[in-house]
Amino acid sequence: MSPGEVGPLRKAELHPSLADPVLDTMNFLNEITHRYPEAISFAPGRPYDGFFDVEEIFTHLRRYLDHLTARGTPAAGVRDALFQYGPTAGQIRELIADSLRKDENIDVRPEAVVVTVGCQEAMFLVLRALIARPDDVLMVSTPCYVGITGAARLQGIEVIPVEEDRSGFRCSDLAAALASERARGRRPRAFYVVPDHSNPSGTTMSLQERHELLALAAREDFLVLEDSPYRLVSPGRQLPTLKSLDREHRVVHLGSFSKTLFPGARVGFAVADQPVVDEDGRTGLLADELAKIKSMITVNTSPLSQAVVAGMLLAADGRAAELNTRTSAYYGEAMRAILQRLDECLPQQDRDALGVRWNKPEGGFFLTVDTPFRADDAALTRSAEDHGVIWTPMSYFYPQGGGHHSLRLSVSYLTPAEISEGVARLTQFLKAESARTG
Structure with missing residues (x-):
């Protein structure tokens, strides 16, 4: 040397x-x-x-640009929609909110949506916002997608597994795990689950368990992180999402277009409509806080990728299910x-x-x-x-x-x-x- x-x-x-x-x-x-x-x-x-068809990318892109023009966006605005950074929370939030309403019966304002670099960033942002104290822990249904455990460990967050049986998740097991963690002086802050055709086990949560989970979340004061990327690429009628059943803002819905449209776009999103009140009594949304964190990590999600995804959604009037x-x-x-x-x-x-x-x-x-x-x-x-x-x-x-x-x-x-x-x-x-x- x-x-x-x-x-x-x-x-x-x-x-x-x-x-x-x-x-x-x-x-x-x-x-x-x-x-x-x-x-x-x-x-x-x-x-x-x-x-996948390479030529269709250009068709989707042109469709979105035509959409902006039809809405009265000036030429400079259309140019910026592709070439400039764009809003941190995303420039296609209205289209995503519309798609969620039509496909999943999830009715939220566009302001509650944050467009992310794949679902992986959405997980990272939500964990960074919610896990605030040394005694805060993340509960996960196990076996568990490695992306959430990896994101947690990179941030020094303790992960508490709640093991499934062969038929899948049981709410009674989560209730027991919550009691155990509280007895240890921990604060269970959130519970991550893939309720539909989960990765890796392939199990699906029953409708009864979904209702019981939401009731438990309200009773025990924690948030549910719902990740369901396989619903629209699975045959037959799907059970309702946890978010569509959520009446008390207990569910943060994590989404992605990787499976439903194409993974190379790297466009995901978080639906975070939980009210957040500051010291002065001003109320905002958890989505606003996620956007703050995102501004210091990826700044924004690729406008070009968002444009292509938007063009695909527009082709089906927002119904991604029809595209699948x-x-x-x-x-x-x-x-x-x-x-x-x-x-x-x-x-x-x-x-x-x-x-x-x-x-x-x-x-x-x-x-x-x-x-x-x-x-x-x-x-x-x-x-x-x-x-x-x-x-x-x-x-x-x-x-x-x-x-x-x-x-x-x-x-x-x-x-x-x-x-x-x-x-x-x-x-x-x-x-x-x-x-x-x-």
Whole structure:
């Protein structure tokens, strides 16, 4: 090292969250995928590429510009809508509010919407605003999407898991966890849940549990962070969102157009209509506070991305559900195909002998398989190398450990032929690994 040259940084002196295994999970999956390119991967929860058309981007963009002109926006304003920073809270809030009202029966003013860089930023902003004291904690339904736990740990927020059973979330378990945390001197500030076709388990919260959760939130004074990206890409009639049932401003609805339109736009949003009162008695909205935080993180969401998303919404008069008629049918058929193929490759007698079972989601991208062996990174490597099939260990989704004998399968990114061959390979892996571990 030459005189004056800076030596290597010590990892122990960086933020402690960087040593958390949850931050390495996606990198490990990407590394496995690149190391075994011929393997069929059930790991990525990304939309199917076959629905994307490059030329349509320009059509959507032009539609939004025409919309601005028709509203009387001068040429300079149209230009600024694409080239300038734009309002921190977003320039398409009215269109998003209109879409939520038509698709989800969520009736909020545009001022309650903050447009974010994907749903991930929305999570980060809400956690930063709500978790204010050292004794504040975030409750999460577990197994849990790694994005929320990662966002919490990057901010030094303690995550308290509320574990699902095989049928999904139960309000009684959350009530018990709340009592336990309060007994420890903690303040449960918010509860994060994916109520519809959840990532990673694929479970859906019943209507009764939804009503009970809202009643519990009002009684115990906490907010519910609702994240439901898979509703409009799932077949059939969906249960009402928690936000549409919310009469006491207890739900912050976290949304994204990544699954319903296209992920490359990186446009998400938070619906935060909770009143906020300052020391002088002035009342605003939680959305206003989120916009303040956003102004110091990403400044604003790409106006170009917002314009394309707006053009797509305008094409369907705000009804994003209509834009997803084909996609929801495709994903529904993909889920039926994998469940049928699993039954073919592992009939009841065979899976009982092996000790293997799986759930049967009615929508979304994911299902889970329970195994008699540890479905860990080492097993995943053997699966990719020896059998040419990749999946996600469920242990990635348990903030305080668990899920060691389960794996997640995603059906969203594969063709029917790939699903069929992938399940055949997975079956061989399950049999070989079960034999290897006795």
